[in-house]
Amino acid sequence: MTTNYAVEMPRGAVNLQAQQRRLRQALGGALRYLAIAVVLFIFLAPFAWMLLSSFKTQVDITNTRNIFNFTPTLENYENVFAQYEFLRYLLNSFAVAALSTLFSLILGLPAAYAIARFRLQWLGVILLTARIVPGITFLIPWFIIFSRLGLIGTLTPLILSHMLVGLPFIAWIMIAFYEELPIELEEAAKIDGATPIGAFLRVALPLSMPGVITAGIVAFIFSWNNFMFSLVLADDRTRTLPIAIFNFLTYASVDWGGLMAAAVVITLPVLIITLFVQRYIVRGLTAGATKG
Amino acid sequence: MNFLNRHIRSTFVLPSIIFVIAMMIVPLLYTSYLSLHVWSGSARRPPEFVGLSNYERLLTRDPRFGDAVVRTFIFTGVAVGAELALGLGIALLINGKFLGHNLVKTLILLPMVATPVAIGMAWLLLYEPNIGALNALLRALSLPPQDFLGSSSTALLWLAVVDIWQWTPLMALILLAGLSALPEEPYEAARVDGASAWQRFTQLTLPLLFPTIIAATLLRSIDALKTFDIIYTMTRGGPGFATETINTYGYIQAFEYFQLGQASSLLIVFFTLILGVSLFFIRFRRHWGAAL
Numbered sequence: 001m002t003t004n005y006a007v008e009m010p011r012g013a014v015n016l017q018a019q020q021r022r023l024r025q026a027l028g029g030a031l032r033y034l035a036i037a038v039v040l041f042i043f044l045a046p047f048a049w050m051l052l053s054s055f056k057t058q059v060d061i062t063n064t065r066n067i068f069n070f071t072p073t074l075e076n077y078e079n080v081f082a083q084y085e086f087l088r089y090l091l092n093s094f095a096v097a098a099l100s101t102l103f104s105l106i107l108g109l110p111a112a113y114a115i116a117r118f119r120l121q122w123l124g125v126i127l128l129t130a131r132i133v134p135g136i137t138f139l140i141p142w143f144i145i146f147s148r149l150g151l152i153g154t155l156t157p158l159i160l161s162h163m164l165v166g167l168p169f170i171a172w173i174m175i176a177f178y179e180e181l182p183i184e185l186e187e188a189a190k191i192d193g194a195t196p197i198g199a200f201l202r203v204a205l206p207l208s209m210p211g212v213i214t215a216g217i218v219a220f221i222f223s224w225n226n227f228m229f230s231l232v233l234a235d236d237r238t239r240t241l242p243i244a245i246f247n248f249l250t251y252a253s254v255d256w257g258g259l260m261a262a263a264v265v266i267t268l269p270v271l272i273i274t275l276f277v278q279r280y281i282v283r284g285l286t287a288g289a290t291k292g
Numbered sequence: 293m294n295f296l297n298r299h300i301r302s303t304f305v306l307p308s309i310i311f312v313i314a315m316m317i318v319p320l321l322y323t324s325y326l327s328l329h330v331w332s333g334s335a336r337r338p339p340e341f342v343g344l345s346n347y348e349r350l351l352t353r354d355p356r357f358g359d360a361v362v363r364t365f366i367f368t369g370v371a372v373g374a375e376l377a378l379g380l381g382i383a384l385l386i387n388g389k390f391l392g393h394n395l396v397k398t399l400i401l402l403p404m405v406a407t408p409v410a411i412g413m414a415w416l417l418l419y420e421p422n423i424g425a426l427n428a429l430l431r432a433l434s435l436p437p438q439d440f441l442g443s444s445s446t447a448l449l450w451l452a453v454v455d456i457w458q459w460t461p462l463m464a465l466i467l468l469a470g471l472s473a474l475p476e477e478p479y480e481a482a483r484v485d486g487a488s489a490w491q492r493f494t495q496l497t498l499p500l501l502f503p504t505i506i507a508a509t510l511l512r513s514i515d516a517l518k519t520f521d522i523i524y525t526m527t528r529g530g531p532g533f534a535t536e537t538i539n540t541y542g543y544i545q546a547f548e549y550f551q552l553g554q555a556s557s558l559l560i561v562f563f564t565l566i567l568g569v570s571l572f573f574i575r576f577r578r579h580w581g582a583a584l
Contacts, residue, residue, distance in 0.1 A: 035385055036396060043400050043461065049425055050414040062423050107308045114304035123305060130316055132570050134518045136539055137559045140326065140546050141319035144333065164315050167308065196300040225407040227521040232547060242409040246525055249413065256417055263410035274405045278398040281405065282465055 047267075054260035061256050076261035080248075086265065088237070089244040093266075096158045096230075096240055097223040103159065104166035104219055105212065112174035113200055117183070124175055130168040138164070139232050146233060153235045161229040166219035173218075177211035178204065214280040221270055221281075241266040320563075327556035339553065346557035356533060356541065357558065361565075364537040367448055368516040371455040375512055376505065378456070379463025384493075386464070387471045397468075400461040408458070408521035415454045416441075416526055441527055444534035451535055454522050459515075463508055470504030471497070510573035517566060538562045 053061055054077070060070040080086050115124045138161075146157040185207070186199040194202065205212075227242040234243055245262045248255075274281055296303045327346055329339035350357050386396055403411070418425050419440035427437040441447045474497070482492050498505075520539045523529065529536035529544065536544075542562060546555035 032385065032390070036390075039382055039385065040396065040399055043403050043457070046411070046414045046418060046457070047402065047406070049418060050410075053417060061417075067425075067428075107311055110304035111308035114301055118301055120301070120305065123309070126312060127308075129567075130312065132514055132566060133316070133320075134539060134559070134562055134566055136518075136520070136542055136546075137323055137563045138316065138319040139543075140552055140556060140559070141322035142315075143547075144322075145319075160315060163311070167311065171308070195297045197297055197303070200304075221405055225405075225409075227409050227525070228543070242407055242521075245409050245413060249416075249525070256420075256423070259413050260417065263407075263413045267406045267410045270405050270407060271402055274401055275398060278394075278401055281401060282397065 047271075050260050050263055050267075053256060054264045056257055058255070058257055076257040077265075079255075079258050080261045080265065084244060084248060084262075086241075086244065086262070089239050089241050090265070092155065092158075092234075092238055093224055093240040093242075096155055096162060097220050099155070100159045100162035100166055100223045101216055101220045104163045104170050105216055107163075108167045108170035108215075109174060109205065109208075109212065110200065112171045113178050113204055115171070116175050116178035116181075124171070127168040127171045130164060131172060135161075135165070135228060139229070142229075143232050152233065153238060155238055157233040158230055158238060158240065161233055162223040162226055165222050165226065169222065170215040170219055173215040174208065174211055177208050181207055210280070213277070217273065217277055217280055221273070224266075224270060323556045323559055326553050327560050328553070329556075330551075330553045332550045333552050342553070346554050347561070350554070350557050350561065356536070357538075359533065360536050360538050360541040363448055363535065364517055364539070367452050367455070367519065367537060368513055370449065371452040371459070371516050371519075372509060372512045374452070374456045375460045375463045376509060378460045379467055379508075380505075382460065382464040383467035383471055384497075387468060397465070400464065403458045403460075404462050406458075409525050411454065411458060412522050412525035415457075415522075419450060441535075442531060444531045447527060447531060448535045451523055451526060454526070455516060455519060458522075459512060463512060466508040466511075467501065467504060470501050470508075474500050506573065506576065510570065513573070514566060514570060517569065538565075 052067070055072040055074070056070050057073055057075065063070075111123070111127075114120060142157065142161060143152075146152050151157050181204060186203050189199045189203045190196070225242065226240070227246070230240045230243050231246070234240060239247075241262075245259070245266060248259060248262055326339060328341060328343060330342050330346075331337075331339035382400070386393065417423075421427055421437065421439055421442060424440075426440070430437050439446070440450045478496050478500070479492060482496060487495070518539055519537065520543065523535055523537060524540050524543065527535045529540045538558070539562070542555055542558045545551050545558060549555075
């Protein structure tokens with residue numbers, strides 16, 4: 001293309017103008033890529049630094065002159081898992097996130113479906129309020145009630161409290177989803193003899209799977225990342241990873257390598273999930289804001 | 293099963309309603325009740341009724357609360373303002389097709405899905421005055437090193453920087469979704485009329501995007517007002533009270549001082565504040581969003 005151009009456009013002036021324009025476009029494109037690279041660097045550098053530091057000894061971390069000149073070590077990871085019962089906290093985090101998401105879906109999907117189909121706006125508003133209210137408002141009563149019931153020290157308070165984040169979020173996404181789902185399919189199923197519950201389970205639910213996956217993944221991440229509820233409602237044995245890492249800081253504030261190793265262990269699962277299902281996550285996190 | 297099918301609405305929404313009542317409404321009422329009492333949580337000494345004196349003390353004789361309110365709004369204003377400006381810039385930068393478009397969208401997701409506590413730890417290391425990467429960078433550029441979180445005059449702003457780093461991508465992705473939904477005709481007309489790129493931006497893009505901007509700002513403002521994880525893990529409100537916000541003050545009062553009545557009155561005020569801000573935005577959007 002480029003070489004033929006001069007032949008097709010014999011007049012020098014036009015040729016020069018076109019060349020200038022092309023040069024300007026190429027320059028603009030290059031600048032754009034440069035700007036994008038800068039943006040990516042800013043958002044990714046803290047992760048890179050965290051990862052890099054987790055493989056360094058304390059001495060190497062202290063040396064800021066030669067940041068890439070070090071012998072990688074797994075010592076920090078070994079320490080974290082050996083000294084702090086990290087495996088237990090990892091399992092706690094996973095159990096709480098999985099179960100709270102599962103129960104939120106079981107409660108939230110039928111509710112969202114009913115809100116969309118029977119126009120129960122008032123319930124939608126209540127669930128939206130749960131999304132807006134500061135979670136700390138509930139923490140004192142929860143702590144007192146769960147203590148009285150003898151449930152502190154079990155995963156139950158953690159699962160229930162994380163559900164108050166997951167359930168409204170799931171309902172919020174799924175109401176919009178079911179409102180857009182054509183009702184004709186369910187009506188056809190009912191004519192064929194399906195009960196209302198059957199129509200939901202066999203028609204609406206399978207059709208809404210992309211939405212369910214979106215909502216479920218984001219609810220799982222919210223629970224996995226939750227700090228404040230677990231800080232109050234967990235004890236030594238039911239601690240989740242964010243609390244374990246926080247205590248790690250308080251007791252060993254100088255062990256930066258171990259701290260970064262712990263941070264990598266908790267962040268990595270979320271980042272991997274995100275890389276695989278990014279399409280769903282964008283939709284989940286931006287839902288509600290892009291609709292009029 | 294027949295009974296459930298005949299009462300399909302109740303079957304679908306009752307479990308969620310019971311959950312919301314038990315986990316949200318009852319705790320909210322209990323917090324309101326406690327806000328009229330003095331109580332340390334002791335089982336032997338029941339709450340003592342004191343009327344509105346907790347509120348009176350909070351609003352007129354507790355300068356720590358007033359300062360926390362001001363800081364909460366400064367933090368939110370700085371963070372959300374910067375996120376909006378930067379997010380809009382990034383959205384415009386990555387709007388439209390280019391090689392690696394999806395990869396860029398995926399990678400900028402990572403800050404907002406990563407666990408806040410882990411992010412706090414990573415930024416603590418970046419901010420570390422002696423061995424931190426940021427001061428190493430400043431020294432390499434022959435600029436004076438900073439105290440970052442150690443200085444009470446700037447610590448709040450450096451915390452806001454972490455929030456900006458984490459949440460600018462969400463702003464960018466919401467605005468990007470808004471941009472890609474804009475109609476093409478006005479732009480073609482403007483190009484025919486010879487409008488410059490800047491004119492197209494200020495006179496077409498901004499007004500057309502306005503409802504999305506308001507929605508995204510609302511979403512971020514509510515969460516920024518409630519920010520807890522980053523602040524509590526990185527500074528615990530310090531140095532002194534220099535980074536204490538409403539949320540961290542409430543937490544400390546409840547779970548470190550065990551002044552449950554006083555903390556409850558603070559949480560009720562906080563709750564009302566958040567609700568007020570949300571309603572303001574929603575009305576503002578209805579009023580102005582519809583006109584544009």
